[in-house]
Amino acid sequence: MATVTQSVTEVCLRAREASRTLAALDTATKNAALTAIADALIARTDEILEANARDLEAGRESGLSDALMDRLALDADRIASIADGTRAIIALPDPVGEVLEGRRLPNGLDVRKTAVPFGVVAVVYEARPNVTIDAAALCLKSGNAVVLRGSSSAAHSNAVLSGIAADAARAAGIPDGAIGLVAGGGREELADLATQDQLVDLIFPRGGEGLKAALQAVATVPVIYAASGNCHVFVDADADLEQARAIILNAKTQRTGVCNAAETLLVHAEAAPAFLPDALRALRDAGVELRVDARTKTLAAAAGVDTLDATDEDWDTEFLASILAVGIVDSAGEAILHINEHGSGHSEAIVTRDTESARAFERGVDAACVYINASTRFTDGGEFGMGAEIGNSTQKLHARGPIGVRELCTFKYVVSGDGHVRS
Amino acid sequence: MATVTQSVTEVCLRAREASRTLAALDTATKNAALTAIADALIARTDEILEANARDLEAGRESGLSDALMDRLALDADRIASIADGTRAIIALPDPVGEVLEGRRLPNGLDVRKTAVPFGVVAVVYEARPNVTIDAAALCLKSGNAVVLRGSSSAAHSNAVLSGIAADAARAAGIPDGAIGLVAGGGREELADLATQDQLVDLIFPRGGEGLKAALQAVATVPVIYAASGNCHVFVDADADLEQARAIILNAKTQRTGVCNAAETLLVHAEAAPAFLPDALRALRDAGVELRVDARTKTLAAAAGVDTLDATDEDWDTEFLASILAVGIVDSAGEAILHINEHGSGHSEAIVTRDTESARAFERGVDAACVYINASTRFTDGGEFGMGAEIGNSTQKLHARGPIGVRELCTFKYVVSGDGHVRS
Missing domain, CATH: 3.40.605.10 (Aldehyde Dehydrogenase; Chain A, domain 1)
Structure with a gap:
């Protein structure tokens, strides 16, 4: 010794x-x-x-x-x-x-x-x-x-x-x-x-x-x-649904074992009926296991997509795998609260055409990187033009991201x- | 409990x-x-x-x-x-x-x-x-x-x-x-x-x-x-001796109980005979107790200034009082080494007319604030134009000073x- x-x-x-x-x-x-x-x-x-x-x-x-x-x-x-x-x-x-x-x-x-x-x-x-x-x-x-x-x-x-x-x-x-x-x-x-x-x-x-x-x-x-990256994509009421689908597919499936991959999809109740059936099918076809809340389950079932029931733990889990938790919220505010409660402060995205929602999300979400209409997967020194990185900080002292x-x-x-x- | x-x-x-x-x-x-x-x-x-x-x-x-x-x-x-x-x-x-x-x-x-x-x-x-x-x-x-x-x-x-x-x-x-x-x-x-x-x-x-x-x-x-402020003033070989005297007096005596007050004076051997007798008298007249190395003691004695022998501990001590350790060094490099070994990384000053020494000091001294031809007493949010401060950091993460x-x-x-x- x-x-x-x-x-x-x-x-x-x-x-x-x-x-x-x-x-x-x-x-x-x-x-x-x-x-x-x-x-x-x-x-x-x-x-x-x-x-x-x-x-x-x-x-x-x-x-x-x-x-x-x-x-x-x-x-x-x-x-x-x-x-x-x-x-x-x-x-x-x-x-x-x-x-x-x-x-x-x-x-x-x-x-x-x-x-x-x-x-x-x-x-x-x-x-x-x-x-x-x-x-x-x-x-x-x-x-x-x-x-x-x-x-x-x-x-x-x-x-x-x-x-x-x-x-x-x-x-x-x-x-x-x-x-x-x-x-x-x-x-x-x-x-x-x-x-x-x-x-x-x-x-x-x-x-x-x-x-x-x-x-x-x-x-x-x-x-x-x-800290680990429990990252979210939130699809707002008036999101561009094609953008939203591309972003959640990219954030979840482009690479699953990385800290900036999405682990939870939140969808505004007003967008859910138009967005979720197609999006869930696309995610399923990409091999993603879906763990969903009750409202999502109804839409998924109608769309013929098999799902599992999300447990309380799922909202807090960094799966680092082809698994996605999916939930419906009634407002951008509810999404922000959910993310601040369950997220790890890494990378969080909103898909919206509403400047008010975008501003609220940008200000309200406490994370190293907040994305508006872009995939969480860009959190990376190389992508940010900063060159190679030694790591990604989720604490607030000195440097985030x-x-x-x-x-x-x-x-x-x-x-x-x-x-x-x-x- | x-x-x-x-x-x-x-x-x-x-x-x-x-x-x-x-x-x-x-x-x-x-x-x-x-x-x-x-x-x-x-x-x-x-x-x-x-x-x-x-x-x-x-x-x-x-x-x-x-x-x-x-x-x-x-x-x-x-x-x-x-x-x-x-x-x-x-x-x-x-x-x-x-x-x-x-x-x-x-x-x-x-x-x-x-x-x-x-x-x-x-x-x-x-x-x-x-x-x-x-x-x-x-x-x-x-x-x-x-x-x-x-x-x-x-x-x-x-x-x-x-x-x-x-x-x-x-x-x-x-x-x-x-x-x-x-x-x-x-x-x-x-x-x-x-x-x-x-x-x-x-x-x-x-x-x-x-x-x-x-x-x-x-x-x-x-x-x-x-951390505490064990701050130094180094008087280089070709310092402006009037400036040097004003700076050490200010850094030591303007307020003694503060973290950006000087605790040690280092003097280049070439400047010491011209600088120290007057400077030591002025410090003594301002009520400063002088704890000095052997070479300084000789000059002080010749100038009729009473001194104490500096102990090893004195070089590491933040006196927060009317006490100053004084030593002679043979080069700017030796001063930098001394400061990096004994200083607390707070505020360190060089008095010099030599651009080479100034650059070496600026680069070589590891401290929150490095002063060239100015008193250490300026380390302060108000003085720096930053407004009130909650404290003064001597660690390197997030913010120094x-x-x-x-x-x-x-x-x-x-x-x-x-x-x-x-x-």
Whole structure:
């Protein structure tokens, strides 16, 4: 235990030291390091696959589920795609040094609110070894040192991947310690890392609710949580019904296992008879299981669509599967109340031609992203023009929604005077 | 204990409900409520003084220190000044609804990053009853419901003050529950409040290190910490020595008990012989106790200035008193290292005519506010043109430095389309 503690602290200490240099590094050096990392991933593909094979073998022995095994598995294509992701980050503008606001005060002092890296960012994740490189690349671009803590099931893969990234970065002029990996994926290391508030500025968890709960119980370092996405599409009384159908089909079925997929469809009672029969048939034909309230059930039955009765729990569930809860409401206000009560503050959509409803929804719904006549599926750093993201925040502190390179920065006020003193 | 828990939860629940309405309130209604609060404070001054007298009596009986008794005490002038502070907040621009960024994506979607209130903000504070009104007014202006938790020593004062504010606000059209007070100032109530992560969006502690440590141990609600201010002034090799002397005198002596006062003076070895004798005499004449390193001691002795030897601890201490640690460094780089090691990330100043040193200091010092040729004493929402502040953040998440009405907002992305779906 003593050794483990020292080792986490040591990784964090080295990251803290590196962060001082990193924060002042020019863009060209950082981009050269990203290129070097991408090149090294390709050049050392065999090494990565070998380490990955050891993780996969251990996973098979310990009986990991097929889904987890799939997340864990790398092949040459996946490695090439990780390298491509790293190269894509080169094209992003460097967020460091951006003057976010600036003004001259009446006394002549110049105040500039300037973007600067956080310093040391810890990323805590499960299974997927690609996060090792994604997180390292985003942190490097934003001038942060990164401390990675993956899961034990991917220990060999993560060690090789982070080693390759650290080697390549160092050779390109990035200080030692800028990309650190915490050995061991246990809860002890998690607690050690989460209490390094003198050395670590911020933790991003990328994983399930268990990981978040574990962090919340122990963390003294600030954490940006990404709650699950229980997202809604609300079809208003006078929605364009073709748009509405396209949007709910897209939001539910374009990809089901993602946090910005819709889990509940709410329909205004006045639109329901015209909208629901066709929409429910289309959803059923797309393989979606429908869990509906009593009024929807009547319409569905008349339309010949089989449904299940929605339970109280269904309205609060992120299915992450081809399942959709469907309910009828009597007003936009009722939809807003339902969403604020059951939603997770991720992505919420209204389909309407009524400007009043649109404004009420925009103002009334408490979520990171509110959509008017568009699918919830656009919540994504790439789609928003922000580039790759390290995660999607559903908490309100610092940044909501996609966390890209700009969101990996804090700011400082730089105040310049001519010998100004306060009177 | 069960009753206490329920009561904290109930206050938070009512605040959460009120927050939904508050978030959409127009500026005129919020400003009218602020006027009503200011008027009511004046009209009900006797009531406030009566409650305050009970707290003062209890304080005397329990042997509160003179300093604490002074913080606790209200009189008609102090109440008038609290009312003035409330009126000053009316003049601030309403931060809610500001479009912080906006763009049209290549696919035609319009994305607007829009400022919105957090929702429910809890303010946890000690002694000073004026915080009750300051916090309520800032939260009201920024569209947030507030949950106040003062100390038990000010229980009567806080109850009357928050009651007056809540009554006046309600009569002016602010929803019930928007200004809530947690009864009881014990650690149990603190823990109850700090774990209301379903209802409370954010906690600001205003108090000493003990309060912060207590919060850090239990909080699951995000907290914006304000660490102490161990602030430095660094006099570079070719500083304008008159400016430097004015700045250190101002930063140290203009007000000693505040977090943006200087606690350590660092002087470049090349400037020390010309600068320190006069500067140390001026500081001594202003009543400042000097705790110095060996090289400074020699210069001080030659100049006939008495000094104490600085201990290791002195470099890490926020004296909040007429005490200054003084040391000599051999380069701007050494000063930056010293500040990053010993500073608390609050306010740090360099006095220099050398652009290279200025740039190195600006980039290298990790603090909320970095000053070039100006006193650290300007770190203040009012001085920065941001209006009144609820505190000064030394953590990096969300906002550093003064927390005013804009910093009491988060944002949401509002995305408008014409039936856009993701392909």
